[in-house]
Amino acid sequence: MKPAFPTLPAPHIPVAKPRLPEAHRLMPYLERLDQSRIYANIGPVCQELKERLGKHFDITEGGLALTASGSAALVGAILAAAGRRTNRPIALCASYTFVATLSAIQCCGYDPHLADIDPNTWALDPDALRRHPRLHEVGLVAVTAPYGRLPDLDAWARFRRDTGIPVVIDAAASFDVLERLPRAIPPDLPVVLSFHATKAFGCGEGGAVICTDPDLFLRVIRATNNGFFGARHVIGDNINGKMSEYHGCVAMAALDYWGATLWDYKQTAKAYHHAANANGIDAMLRVGGDTSYAYALLHTSTEEQAIFVRDQLAAKGIDSRFWYGRGLHRETGFGPFDCDPMPVTDSLSHRLLGLPFYADLAISAIEEICKTVAQAMEIIPIEGVQNVGRP
Ligand SMILES: Cc1ncc(COP(=O)(O)O)c(C=O)c1O
Known part of the structure; x- marks a missing residue:
């Protein structure tokens, strides 16, 4: 049977060819680890990276939490903004996204319900979701910024305030877009970035959550740091989602260049x-x-x-590559998930070809x-x- 998404084994022009900093550019940072002998737990290199990225994105309130991956950042953002599954067990999510959005929702105990996207923004539509028939069961909305295209953050902040439903923005690919088209990040929306090697800014595996609300930021730090902040006293549901100092070194060198x-x-x-x-x-x-x-x-x-x-x-x-496949509702080895009709995803998913x-x-x-x-x-x-x- 012909595979639905054939990939070329040895392409003459690959679809992606990440280029991270060369070894010699990492050396000054790696040598700092030899001195500090701190390799994890957001040590001095990651602390400095956090400060540099905070300035890069002009974050004056709250902060930027560094994570081991975009997926870990999503889990941290969900636990911080919504907590683990509550008596509102549904999480709304676009079908037109990378699988990690949905996997993070599941990791936090929610039942995903896939919704269709807007044909112009390629993302969930906050106005349409206000009228969703299952809204009373919804405890979380995870909004993907497809291909880094940021959704209307103010509209999502209004949705969050009007409905009381926590919203997490999966802006995994938006590092360069956030810089090119800077947006004010509303305080109640955690914005997740991935520093995966294939992203415009990458460090191999890594990620971050940007929060402009100091309390939410503190909860993200705890949720991705085994529940700790300042003292060895566990508070709240959590994972070890921290970035290692080694990945911090790569990210520092990537930021230099x-x-x-x-x-x-x-x-x-x-x-x-x-x-x-x-x-x-x-x-x-x-x-x-x-x-x-x-x-x-x-x-x-x-x-x-x-x-x-x-x-x-x-x-x-x-x-x-059709980067998001045919949408998650068409994945044969994953799910099935509750799902709205998908006319836009069905039409768009095979009309947007990644070159x-x-x-x-x-x-x-x-x-x-x-x-x-x-x-x-x-x-x-x-x-x-x-x-x-x-x-
Ligand atoms: C939309 C989206 N969300 C989440 C992720 C997960 O990020 P990571 O691979 O860093 O875990 C990706 C990564 O490709 C992504 O494209």
Whole structure:
């Protein structure tokens, strides 16, 4: 049987090619560990990283809690904002997200209920969810920022205040978007970031929760630090979700070179737009803007077009990805979950194709990708071929 999501074993152009700081850039930080002999528990390196990132995002109230992964950050944010499953056992979540959003909900004891997304924002719609028939059972809403596209945080803060239902923002891929399009983070919304190697800013495995409310921030620290804060006295449901000092070293070095990395992303984005323009596909391409530099997305009108493009790229050894699959409601080995009708997710999930994007993607590769896309879409002809005969 043909797999639903084929991946190329040895692509000539991979869909992602993370580039973390080279070993020599880590050395000054690793040598600090030799001196401090503190390797965990948010030691001096992570303390400094926390301060630097706090300044980076201009957080003046609350703070930024460093975690072992975006998933650990999600669990910490949920435990801090909503606590473990209560007498309102349902957690609303988009089907159009990475599996980790839902897994974190389950880890905190909630029963996920998958909801459809808004066709324009690709995210849950706070106004639609106010009218959700199961709202009286809902103890948590986890809102994904798809591909880093941040939802309307003020609208979610109003939802939280009006309904009393805690909201967690899964902004796993939003590091560069938050910086490019800075938003005031309302005090009652914990915002989760992932520093996974595949994200625009990565340290291998890592993450963070940004909170602008000092009490909520304290609860996130406790929830990701075995329930401790200041004293060896456990308070509240918790995990060990802390970032190690080793990962802190990688993140510090990544932050030192973030300006250069960003410059490379911008050049790649510029080259993409140039090649997309030359091949007549710029209107379909999303690179930069309100989505993260971790992605280049081709937004087609039909699923058949996207699948044909994917196959044509694959034939040339160029990998691509439907990053969130067909939505979690279509996962065959996971669930089933309670689920609303999914017309938007069903339609969008196979019309947003992730194209290769990384900091040092060669201009010649970008030109080849855009030309192949344009040929598959019959925008430009294939040399010597009259009609592509797309299905
Ligand atoms: C939307 C979303 N949420 C959560 C996560 C989980 O982050 P991590 O892999 O750092 O645990 C990811 C990671 O890809 C993600 O894309």
